[in-house]
Structures are given as C-alpha cells and as structure tokens.
Amino acid sequence: MKSPHPPPLDRYDRRILELIQQEGRISNQELAERIGLSPSPCLRRLRALEESGLILGYRALVDARQLGYRLMALVHISMDRHTPERFANFERQVAALPQVQECLMITGQEVDYQLKIRVEDMDDYQQLLLQHITPIEGVSGVHSNFVLRPVFENRGVPVAP
Amino acid sequence: MKSPHPPPLDRYDRRILELIQQEGRISNQELAERIGLSPSPCLRRLRALEESGLILGYRALVDARQLGYRLMALVHISMDRHTPERFANFERQVAALPQVQECLMITGQEVDYQLKIRVEDMDDYQQLLLQHITPIEGVSGVHSNFVLRPVFENRGVPVAP
C-alpha cells in the first residue's frame, strides 16, 4: 500500500489529485481529457495514486441539514487522569456514537479533545452529552461551542506545484 | 435542485446514502446488488438523490500527511467590531488561503470563528498566521491549538431509519 520511497508527483499526478478532490466521481475519460492525457495512462496514474495510499478513498457529501441535523457543535473535553487506557477507552466510546463526526486530540492547558457533533436540536444535544459523553470514565470537563454558520467545510488539500 | 417538499426516504434510499458515504466511487451495479435492487431503479434513485440536493457531491480523500502537511491547527479568531462588512471581508480573505481547510462561525464569549489549518511545519504556520491572518482587518485575537492526533475525521452523516 504505502511504499517506503513514494515517487515524486509530476504535474499530471497533481492535476489528477486536484480534480478528484473536487469531482470524486468524474469518469476516467473526462479526467484524462482535462489533464491532457489519453485515458490509458490517466487510469494507470489514478490506480497508482490509490495503491500508494495517497488517495485514501472516496466519499459522497451528504447535506446534513436536509437530513434533519440542524445543530452542529464543537465540544472540548478534558480528562482527569492522562493514562493511555483512559484515552483509549474514551476514543472507543466516542467512536461508537454516530453523531460524533470528528474527534481530534489537541493541545491546550484545559482541553484534551475536540469533538465535532451533529444533532437535530438542543434536546438531542443535551441527551447525547449527559447520557453518552459526560459519563465516560475520566471525562472531567466539557465545554460546548455551537456553529452559527459553516462558512466552508470539506475543502480539498492543496496540492503544491 | 431542492424541492420544497422533499419526498421521504425509504430504506433503499437510506442504504444508498450510507454506502456512497463510505464508497463514493462504487459502481451502480455493485450498489444495486448491495441494497437488494436491480441496477435500473438503483440508478434512478441515486440520480434523484443527487438532483434533490441531498447528495452535494463527491470527493476523493487525499492523505494530507503524505503530501507533506504534517501540522494541523485549530485557530480561534475574535473580531473587534461585529459588523457584517467585517465578517464578509474576513471570510473572503480566509477563503483565499488554501491552507485553511474549514471556517466555522461559532458561539463563544471571546471567539467568533474557528479555522482548521493544514501546513507543513511550525515555520509555515507562523508565516501564515502573521502574514495572512492576523493582518486581516478586524481580527483582534488569535488563539491556536494544535492537533496531536486525529482520532477520526470525515465520518459520514448518520442516516437514521
């Protein structure tokens, strides 16, 4: 999957990465056309990028609001004792909650994790917090911020020249 | 694109949404097989979901670390004067920075925005902050947290039954 010496990316590879980050389901033919290559080598390059692990996968972006998730929250969690077992347990429990879209271990004097959460409304949020997050062993502090407006999300990673 | 009365989702639609959030480039044939429908109606449903706006698009996930982006930071921004023009200007300037992966306007007594940033290293980060973010008109406070470990990201939106 991941070679020890990843070959450098030329301009074709970079164009491919840029385009499939924007249009993940673009056909190989159109991809080839846009990068100025014939379909054959274009597909070979795409497969190579997938094999190398540079392309981790493909996702459809679903409109969470249309599914009823009108509330997005950023939750900062602090843990009382910093043992590996506590962390591992917390991460496992949190991964089991589908409302938790993202979990980052971060720096901060009073904070250990930031969670990004999607729920329908405040009632849901309160229930999730009180019944599923606060009770996790080791959680000593919880601080919530709510997203007033997502200015932009899910941007592609810049592919430098 | 977005109908005023979106038709309710049945179990087929929900399965489609679940699967394409995990495998965005799955072929229609395999998708049909997995949801227990023949290719014809499966494709019709997929297209309908795209037309309705529920599926916003498709993205390839690129491994940022392999591209050299070893540092991920969460930056909290406070603005000194809360006028619409200031906000709009800030958002425009920030959207022009490819290192800024996400920009959320959030609640908080001292905070107005959270940015998620990817850079190669601390030098890059310092330069981005001092040369491109701090100078934006209206920015009065900047506070950085760094991501020690992304436990998980890019999870799909739960599609409730």
Add this chain to the structure above:
DNA sequence: TCGCCCGATGGCATAATCTGCCAATCAAAC
C-alpha cells in the same frame, strides 16, 4: 372482496466506459 390506478421495478438493448496489451514515442545517460 374485488378491481382499478399509480408509481416503482426488472429486464433488455444500446451507448458509453473501463481496462489490459502491444507497439511506438520520448527523455536521459552514456
């Protein structure tokens, strides 16, 4: 209970796409 009606399904045929193979091309090193 029966029969009608509307929407959704499955299958088919055609069109488009994917994908492996081969010879030809290009670039760099000698």
Add this chain to the structure above:
DNA sequence: GTTTGATTGGCAGATTATGCCATCGGGCGA
C-alpha cells in the same frame, strides 16, 4: 549518436451505464 528504460496512445474485449417498456405490487374506492 546510440542505447536503455519508462511512459504513452490506440485498440479490443469486458464491464458498466442508461433509456425504454412491459410487468408487478400496494393502496383506494366500489
């Protein structure tokens, strides 16, 4: 200028997508 190696383009077979039409099934009224 020649050789060597990798990359490309085109072609053919296999796979997939997509529009069309008859059929099926569920809900509604009689």
